[in-house]
Amino acid sequence: VRTIDWVDGAIEIVDQTVLPEQLTVRRIETLDHLVSAIQELAVRGAPALGVAGAMGVAQLALSGAGIDEVRTGAARLRAARPTAVNLAWGVDRALQRLEDGPGSVLAEALAVRDEDVAACISMGLHGADYLRAVVPDRDISLMTVCNTGGLAAVERGTALGVAQTIHEQGWLQEVVPLETRPLLQGARLTAWELQQMGAPFRLVVDSAGPFLLSRGAADAVVIGADRIAANGDTANKVGSFSLALAAKHAGVPFVVIAPESTVDMSTASGADIEIEDRGAGEITSFGARATAPRGTETYNPAFDVTPHELITAIITDRRVVHLDRGQELSTVPLQPSRQS
Amino acid sequence: VRTIDWVDGAIEIVDQTVLPEQLTVRRIETLDHLVSAIQELAVRGAPALGVAGAMGVAQLALSGAGIDEVRTGAARLRAARPTAVNLAWGVDRALQRLEDGPGSVLAEALAVRDEDVAACISMGLHGADYLRAVVPDRDISLMTVCNTGGLAAVERGTALGVAQTIHEQGWLQEVVPLETRPLLQGARLTAWELQQMGAPFRLVVDSAGPFLLSRGAADAVVIGADRIAANGDTANKVGSFSLALAAKHAGVPFVVIAPESTVDMSTASGADIEIEDRGAGEITSFGARATAPRGTETYNPAFDVTPHELITAIITDRRVVHLDRGQELSTVPLQPSRQS
Numbered sequence: 001v002r003t004i005d006w007v008d009g010a011i012e013i014v015d016q017t018v019l020p021e022q023l024t025v026r027r028i029e030t031l032d033h034l035v036s037a038i039q040e041l042a043v044r045g046a047p048a049l050g051v052a053g054a055m056g057v058a059q060l061a062l063s064g065a066g067i068d069e070v071r072t073g074a075a076r077l078r079a080a081r082p083t084a085v086n087l088a089w090g091v092d093r094a095l096q097r098l099e100d101g102p103g104s105v106l107a108e109a110l111a112v113r114d115e116d117v118a119a120c121i122s123m124g125l126h127g128a129d130y131l132r133a134v135v136p137d138r139d140i141s142l143m144t145v146c147n148t149g150g151l152a153a154v155e156r157g158t159a160l161g162v163a164q165t166i167h168e169q170g171w172l173q174e175v176v177p178l179e180t181r182p183l184l185q186g187a188r189l190t191a192w193e194l195q196q197m198g199a200p201f202r203l204v205v206d207s208a209g210p211f212l213l214s215r216g217a218a219d220a221v222v223i224g225a226d227r228i229a230a231n232g233d234t235a236n237k238v239g240s241f242s243l244a245l246a247a248k249h250a251g252v253p254f255v256v257i258a259p260e261s262t263v264d265m266s267t268a269s270g271a272d273i274e275i276e277d278r279g280a281g282e283i284t285s286f287g288a289r290a291t292a293p294r295g296t297e298t299y300n301p302a303f304d305v306t307p308h309e310l311i312t313a314i315i316t317d318r319r320v321v322h323l324d325r326g327q328e329l330s331t332v333p334l335q336p337s338r339q340s
Numbered sequence: 341v342r343t344i345d346w347v348d349g350a351i352e353i354v355d356q357t358v359l360p361e362q363l364t365v366r367r368i369e370t371l372d373h374l375v376s377a378i379q380e381l382a383v384r385g386a387p388a389l390g391v392a393g394a395m396g397v398a399q400l401a402l403s404g405a406g407i408d409e410v411r412t413g414a415a416r417l418r419a420a421r422p423t424a425v426n427l428a429w430g431v432d433r434a435l436q437r438l439e440d441g442p443g444s445v446l447a448e449a450l451a452v453r454d455e456d457v458a459a460c461i462s463m464g465l466h467g468a469d470y471l472r473a474v475v476p477d478r479d480i481s482l483m484t485v486c487n488t489g490g491l492a493a494v495e496r497g498t499a500l501g502v503a504q505t506i507h508e509q510g511w512l513q514e515v516v517p518l519e520t521r522p523l524l525q526g527a528r529l530t531a532w533e534l535q536q537m538g539a540p541f542r543l544v545v546d547s548a549g550p551f552l553l554s555r556g557a558a559d560a561v562v563i564g565a566d567r568i569a570a571n572g573d574t575a576n577k578v579g580s581f582s583l584a585l586a587a588k589h590a591g592v593p594f595v596v597i598a599p600e601s602t603v604d605m606s607t608a609s610g611a612d613i614e615i616e617d618r619g620a621g622e623i624t625s626f627g628a629r630a631t632a633p634r635g636t637e638t639y640n641p642a643f644d645v646t647p648h649e650l651i652t653a654i655i656t657d658r659r660v661v662h663l664d665r666g667q668e669l670s671t672v673p674l675q676p677s678r679q680s
Contacts, residue, residue, distance in 0.1 A: 020630070020632065020633040021630065145547075176639075178547070179521070179623060179631070179632075180547075181519070181521060181545040181546065181547065182545050184631050184632075187623070187624070187631045187632040187636075188631065188632065191632045191633050191636050192633045195633050195635070195636075201636075201637070202637050202638055202639045203623055203624070203632055203636050203637070203638045203639075204623070204638065204639050204640070205521040205522050205546070205578065205623060205640070206521065206545070206546050206547040207485075207518070207520075207521065207546040207547065207578050207579030207582055207644075208578050208579075208639070208640070208641055208644070209582075210550075210581055210582035210585060211578060211581040211582065211641065211644035211645070212639065212641070214581065217639075238545065238547050238548045238551060239547030239548075241550055241551040241554065241586075242547055242549075242550035242551065242582045242585070242586060245550060245582070245585045245586060245589055246581075246582060246585060249585055283519060283527070283543055283544070283545060284527070284543070286626050286627075286629075287626075287627075287629055289626075289627055290360070290361065291519070291524050291527045291528065292360070292519075292524075292527040292528065292531045292543055293360040293531050293532045293535050295535070296527075296531050296535075296541075296543050297541070297542050297543070298542055298543045298544065299516075299542045299543075299544050299548070299552065299557075300544070300545070300548075301548055301551065301552070304547075304548070304551035305551070
């Protein structure tokens with residue numbers, strides 16, 4: 001089952017709000033449904049949001065809406081999650097074909113989907129080669145946060161896709177996923193994916209990650225990204241920054257793995273990235289049960305920003321940028337995507 | 341209501357497993373009840389565990405048990421939580437009076453209780469003076485983890501007791517408590533105590549703490565301690581280490597506040613501190629609801645160890661040890677406890 005796909009004239013997604021208890025496909029027929037699905041994180045992950053953005057525009061164009069109406073809807077879709085650049089990127093790619101008619105818009109959305117499948121294979125290979133150089137002589141342990149596997153993309157993921165590639169190559173010792181509060185994408189989604197692929201793992205609470213790094217629990221930290229600024233500063237799930245500090249302290253590589261479409265050269269640095277605040281409800285209750293006293297105020301940043309000086313390398317489908325060796329996104333050339 | 345007290349011939353505790361929904365006093369009549377209450381964290385916090393240890397021995401002695409039986413029971417009580425040194429310290433203080441008869445043992449346990457009340461007042465004053473020097477000219481914001489308030493002691497707390505003292509003095513801008521997974525002592529207990537005292541606060545998930553420090557969200561981090569080794573390395577709730585790294589990165593003080601009884605000069609360094617692993621259940625489910633797939637393995641360290649070089653100062657009821665100025669626990673002399 002693909003995480004997001006175009007099936008019989010509509011978008012279908014694996015509903016990530018009910019995993020791991022249920023594996024349910026949700027069919028999305030309208031823009032309202034899609035915006036809701038994005039905001040409640042039924043579909044999430046930078047690559048999947050890129051596909052959702054493009055398919056959302058295609059669906060609107062195919063519905064018979066006029067060009068102005070499609071543009072208005074596209075703006076709404078674009079704004080559904082402000083930090084993730086891929087959503088806007090996917091919307092814009094589809095919009096560029098609007099003058100050519102709905103069929104062309106759909107073709108572009110399907111291309112975005114197919115390119116993601118290929119990009120994730122390429123990232124897995126680049127990432128595995130990079131980490132083989134870090135740990136040349138034994139099996140590797142990787143720490144990660146949030147979910148960056150197939151559930152964050154179409155078929156295979158970004159950072160977790162690298163772990164999957166290494167597992168397929170036979171030299172993955174263990175993954176240490178952080179549970180990822182408040183919505184537990186690590187506990188619910190990453191643990192589920194690791195079980196599906198038969199990879200060994202031990203789940204930990206978020207704040208244990210930095211300490212366990214200091215005790216040698218992982219050879220490297222691998223994370224995805226929601227937006228990578230021109231200077232390499234990276235917005236990703238909250239918790240990434242603290243892992244980066246701890247990786248530096250422990251002397252292990254901290255590696256960002258994301259498709260080229262996550263690199264946003266129009267954002268100069270992390271200071272220019274808007275951080276989505278998702279409100280109190282996610283923190284003060286769990287399901288129907290209160291976890292904090294009534295009236296508790298919160299600050300709930302969905303993302304944090306890791307400064308480029310704490311990042312060892314940025315690995316995309318088309319290049320490896322060694323920030324720790326002084327390389328920069330603006331100068332390292334793109335290579336063709338790898339498929340082996 | 342005191343968190344732990346001796347009432348009509350038995351121990352009474354505020355049951356911390358049901359807060360903030362219910363404020364319930366649990367009466368403890370046997371050693372079995374006390375060991376269970378400690379292990380399920382119905383009573384918790386280093387100072388409160390010291391009192392629980394002493395009162396547990398007194399209760400056993402008063403029950404008519406012979407001296408050997410009391411010693412056997414005391415050994416069980418001592419081992420109920422391995423990381424917290426105060427539990428063993430309280431047990432040992434009461435045991436020292438065993439030859440003088442049950443009445444003397446009880447008198448010692450009541451002295452442990454009364455000394456804690458006084459020690460927390462003294463820590464509050466020392467801590468407030470220390471932080472006034474850090475932020476001399478405006479109201480202060482403090483970040484903290486777990487619960488170190490009155491619920492962790494008898495009447496007032498350690499790190500949160502400092503925030504309370506500053507609030508009473510009128511210059512507390514805000515507390516930023518971390519929710520403290522897996523058992524949410526920050527969300528359930530610290531938020532509740534802050535509400536009770538009318539202090540402004542915003543609750544955050546654990547992994548947001550380090551990032552928010554980097555964005556200037558607090559002027560200092562204040563934490564308690566479960567054991568302080570001779571070189572200043574400090575075992576405290578998991579998450580402390582990552583806050584210490586982030587405080588260093590942000591250039592704000594990271595201050596440990598605990599009674600002298602938490603200082604364990606017989607433990608040379610953090611490498612000698614046993615870290616309690618509390619098992620998978622706390623991470624893989626919340627109440628009756630699964631949060632991770634069946635069969636998920638975990639690593640669940642209840643504590644972490646912050647190395648002394650990341651700690652700015654250790655403040656006890658009887659001294660301020662400026663680690664950042666090269667002072668050491670072994671050389672800074674004890675002063676009388678302060679009451680004003």
